[in-house]
Structures are given as C-alpha cells and as structure tokens.
Amino acid sequence: MLDNHHLTRRLTPAHIDLRPWPPIQLPALAQWEQQQAKVINTTNAGRSVIATKKLSSGALLLSERACIQWLYRGPQRQRYCFHCFHRVNHGVSCRSNHACQWDIIYCSKQCEAIQWWRQHRWLCRFSELDVLDTVDLLLALQLLPGSLDDLDSGMHDPLYDNQIERVCCRLFYMSSPHFQKALGRTLGQIRCNSFAVKQSHDQDGIKGKAIYLTGSMINHACDPNALVFFDDQDNSIQIRTCRSINKGEGIFISYGPLASREPSIIKRKEILQQRYFFDCQCDACRQVITSSPQQRFIKCQACMTGRLERNQARCEECHCAYDWDELTKQEQRIEMYLARDAFEQALKIQRQIYDKDAHIIGQTLDQLAHFYAMRGSFKESAKYSRESLAIVCKTFGPESIEAAEEMLKLSTLLFNANLPQEAKAQIQKTIQVHRKLGLDQQNPEDFNELQTMLFLLYNARYKCGIGSV
Numbered sequence: 001m002l003d004n005h006h007l008t009r010r011l012t013p014a015h016i017d018l019r020p021w022p023p024i025q026l027p028a029l030a031q032w033e034q035q036q037a038k039v040i041n042t043t044n045a046g047r048s049v050i051a052t053k054k055l056s057s058g059a060l061l062l063s064e065r066a067c068i069q070w071l072y073r074g075p076q077r078q079r080y081c082f083h084c085f086h087r088v089n090h091g092v093s094c095r096s097n098h099a100c101q102w103d104i105i106y107c108s109k110q111c112e113a114i115q116w117w118r119q120h121r122w123l124c125r126f127s128e129l130d131v132l133d134t135v136d137l138l139l140a141l142q143l144l145p146g147s148l149d150d151l152d153s154g155m156h157d158p159l160y161d162n163q164i165e166r167v168c169c170r171l172f173y174m175s176s177p178h179f180q181k182a183l184g185r186t187l188g189q190i191r192c193n194s195f196a197v198k199q200s201h202d203q204d205g206i207k208g209k210a211i212y213l214t215g216s217m218i219n220h221a222c223d224p225n226a227l228v229f230f231d232d233q234d235n236s237i238q239i240r241t242c243r244s245i246n247k248g249e250g251i252f253i254s255y256g257p258l259a260s261r262e263p264s265i266i267k268r269k270e271i272l273q274q275r276y277f278f279d280c281q282c283d284a285c286r287q288v289i290t291s292s293p294q295q296r297f298i299k300c301q302a303c304m305t306g307r308l309e310r311n312q313a314r315c316e317e318c319h320c321a322y323d324w325d326e327l328t329k330q331e332q333r334i335e336m337y338l339a340r341d342a343f344e345q346a347l348k349i350q351r352q353i354y355d356k357d358a359h360i361i362g363q364t365l366d367q368l369a370h371f372y373a374m375r376g377s378f379k380e381s382a383k384y385s386r387e388s389l390a391i392v393c394k395t396f397g398p399e400s401i402e403a404a405e406e407m408l409k410l411s412t413l414l415f416n417a418n419l420p421q422e423a424k425a426q427i428q429k430t431i432q433v434h435r436k437l438g439l440d441q442q443n444p445e446d447f448n449e450l451q452t453m454l455f456l457l458y459n460a461r462y463k464c465g466i467g468s469v
C-alpha cells in the first residue's frame with residue numbers, strides 16, 4: 001500500500017525536479033490506408049469512422065504506432081522494452097541499477113534515456129506507484145495537459161480525484177486547481193481512448209495499455225465489422241475489416257463486450273457504462289425493437305414452423321399461445337444434462353424446442369466436439385464440429401473471425417481423424433479465410449500449423465493424425 005506520509009517525508013520538493021518533463025511529440029494523425037475511411041460526426045456517438053468505398057473482408061484500414069504506452073507489471077517486463085515495447089534479447093537496465101526497484105529493462109540505451117528524462121528519474125524511487133490503479137495517472141503525467149486535445153474526453157470519474165490527490169498533490173506537491181482540472185480531463189481521455197495491448201500469440205495475455213490517436217476515433221459495436229491486431233515487434237496496431245462493408249457504412253471495433261459471447265444487452269451495456277461511461281447505441285444493442293433471426297429462435301409448439309423470441313405471447317404464423325412454463329421445464333432439463341456433461345441428451349431437447357440454426361445449439365455442438373476430441377474420438381468430434389461451423393457461418397458469415405476460429409478447429413480434427421481428402425479441402429479453405437482476415441500475421445503459430453498439416457497431407461507422410469506423424 002502507498003504510505004503517503006512516509007513517502008512525503010522521504011521526499012522534499014528539493015529532491016524532485018518539477019520542471020516540465022520533456023513533452024512527448026505527438027505524431028500527426030495516421031492516414032487511413034488508401035483513403036478507405038473518413039471521420040464524420042454522428043448525433044448519438046460523437047465522431048464515427050465510415051467507409052468511403054466498398055471494402056472486402058480482411059481489408060487493411062489502418063497501421064499506427066502508439067503515441068504513449070505503459071507496460072504492465074508481470075513476466076512481460078522481462079521480455080519487452082519498458083519504453084518502446086520491442087522484444088528484448090539483451091536488456092539494458094535503468095541507470096540507477098540496484099537502486100531501481102521497478103523490475104524493468106530496455107532494448108537500448110536510447111530508450112532508457114528517453115524514459116529516464118521523460119518520467120523515470122522521479123518515479124525510480126517510488127516502486128509503490130508501480131501498481132495497476134495508477135497506470136492512467138502515470139500515462140497522463142507523460143503528457144502536457146491538453147496534448148490529447150483531439151480525443152474524446154469522456155466523463156469525469158470521481159475515482160480520479162482520489163488518485164490525483166493521493167499521488168500528485170501529496171507526493172509531488174502539484175496542487176494547483178488548474179493543473180488538477182487539466183489532469184482530470186486527460187485521465188478521462190486516457191480511460192475512454194486507450195487500448196489494452198494484447199500479445200499477438202496469446203489473445204488473452206494483456207501486455208499493457210496504449211493510446212493510438214487515429215485508432216481511437218473508431219467507435220464500439222458489440223457485433224463489430226473490424227478487428228484490431230497488435231504487432232509484437234513494435235507495438236503498432238493494424239485495423240482490418242472482418243466483414244465486407246458497404247460505402248458509407250460505419251466501421252466499428254469492439255471495446256470488449258461481444259454479442260456473440262454475451263447475449264444479454266443489459267449486461268453488455270453495464271460493462272461499457274462502467275468501464276467507459278457511455279450508453280452503447282450500436283445496432284446489436286438496439287435490436288430489441290427489431291428482433292433479429294437469432295433472437296427469434298424458439299419453435300412454436302403448435303405449428304413448429306413459426307419462430308418466437310423469448311416471452312412473445314403468440315406465434316405470428318398460427319396465432320397459438322405459447323406455453324412458456326413448459327419451455328422453462330425443458331430448459332431446466334437441458335441445464336441438468338449439460339451440468340453432467342450429457343451433451344447429447346441436452347442437444348436432443350434443444351433440437352426439439354429451438355430452431356436448427358440457433359446459436360445456442362451451435363454452442364452445444366461445440367461442447368460435444370470438444371468432449372469427443374478430448375477422448376481421442378476425432379471422427380465423432382469432427383461430425384459435431386462440421387455442424388457447429390455451419391451455424392457459425394450462417395450467424396456471422398463464412399469469412400468472419402468466428403468462422404475462422406471454427407474452421408481451424410475442424411481442420412485439426414479432420415487431420416487427426418485420418419480423413420485426408422476432407423482435411424485437405426478444409427485446411428485450404430481455412431488458410432484462405434485466415435489470410436483474408438490477416439490472421440496469418442496475427443496468429444502465426446496457428447497459421448504455421450495449418451500449413452504443416454497441409455504439407456504433411458500432400459507429402460504422403462501422413463499416417464493417422466498428428467500424434468503418429
């Protein structure tokens with residue numbers, strides 16, 4: 001815990017050089033690749049980026065370097081340069097060597113010097129500040145107030161007052177109200193515009209946080225049509241379309257919540273409100289009014305052809321009343337089967353009560369594929385994976401990121417199931433879609449595995465699956 005009293009005593013103003021730190025030269029806004037997009041003003045979500053021509057899936061929209069960034073504490077501190085995020089082979093340590101308790105390394109003396117003069121010379125002695133909840137503040141202190149003028153300032157979070165009070169005023173004697181107000185605004189901008197930087201080989205591994213000036217002009221959608229990729233080498237981002245986009249249509253990435261993973265609009269809205277202070281106005285969140293086929297997935301019990309959304313009183317085809325108590329009973333049975341890993345029984349009931357292409361059926365098929373693969377029954381597993389892929393293609397499109405993930409699974413299963421002809425055809429399709437979406441660069445390990453499987457299949461060294469090659 002930060003002990004303000006102790007730290008303040010250790011530090012008199014004479015110890016800290018409070019002259020303005022060298023301000024960061026913010027780069028000019030990056031260019032949209034081949035003028036494929038432009039920024040417009042909207043009434044419900046501030047500025048928004050739209051396509052200026054028809055874009056196909058996988059088109060590169062933007063490549064941009066971060067203007068400020070912060071590498072989180074953890075094992076990544078030994079692998080990446082604290083200043084520029086480049087991978088480090090022989091690290092340079094902080095000039096104060098053992099006195100520095102920040103556990104950081106740099107890729108070069110130049111990076112060490114920039115970081116030292118920008119900030120580290122006065123942070124070096126406060127390893128207590130190297131905690132998650134001060135990251136935004138430390139990022140903000142690298143900038144002169146007002147230097148992120150171009151970015152949305154979001155809302156004011158009262159938590160920041162506490163941070164500013166705790167760290168700046170008490171520790172560094174920066175107490176002018178003007179300074180505090182400006183800093184509060186910058187903190188709001190960092191909160192609403194920063195990206196969690198992911199490691200390319202591990203989508204769940206967060207390396208740090210960064211601001212990309214142009215990338216942060218792109219609004220959020222829970223069913224996005226563009227994806228962000230991080231380059232492990234220089235921490236730049238690439239933004240690519242993951243669906244085809246018509247001229248004039250908005251371009252959206254996801255800031256976190258995805259309709260495909262979290263169907264509850266309320267929950268998604270809550271997450272966005274809490275993290276970024278806005279009420280999501282994306283199409284997927286406004287669908288309550290015009291329900292999508294995915295929401296109308298419950299089969300009418302009377303005519304079996306009508307499709308209802310949850311809690312709809314009557315079928316629109318045959319006008320019969322729907323018995324929701326009966327459905328609740330059936331769904332409780334499904335839950336019970338799923339909890340016991342009795343996926344086939346669960347699927348049987350789901351097929352009776354839901355539309356054959358319902359996302360929920362796709363999820364059970366996926367669980368079944370996983371269940372059989374874990375037990376080495378690859379043919380059985382591939383059977384369910386094929387069906388799951390068909391549903392994903394219908395729901396998200398055959399060249400979507402979701403389809404690409406399912407295709408990768410099916411390719412591996414077919415290979416392991418000793419079905420060479422189908423495996424070859426599937427792997428080729430998977431390779432094409434991965435290339436189109438830029439996943440070959442984003443997940444090179446998966447892509448290499450696909451190529452290896454194909455190579456082995458064509459070179460007749462393939463006998464019966466990965467394990468025996």
Ligand SMILES: C[S@@+](CC[C@H](N)C(=O)[O-])C[C@H]1O[C@@H](n2cnc3c(N)ncnc32)[C@H](O)[C@@H]1O
Nearest residue numbers: 045046047152192216217219220278280281282
């Ligand atoms: C990273 S900025 C995006 C660019 C921003 N619209 C601007 O004018 O600079 C994030 C902010 O955009 C707005 N925004 C983004 N996606 C939105 C959405 N789906 N619904 C409503 N507002 C959204 C919110 O104000 C949010 O704080």
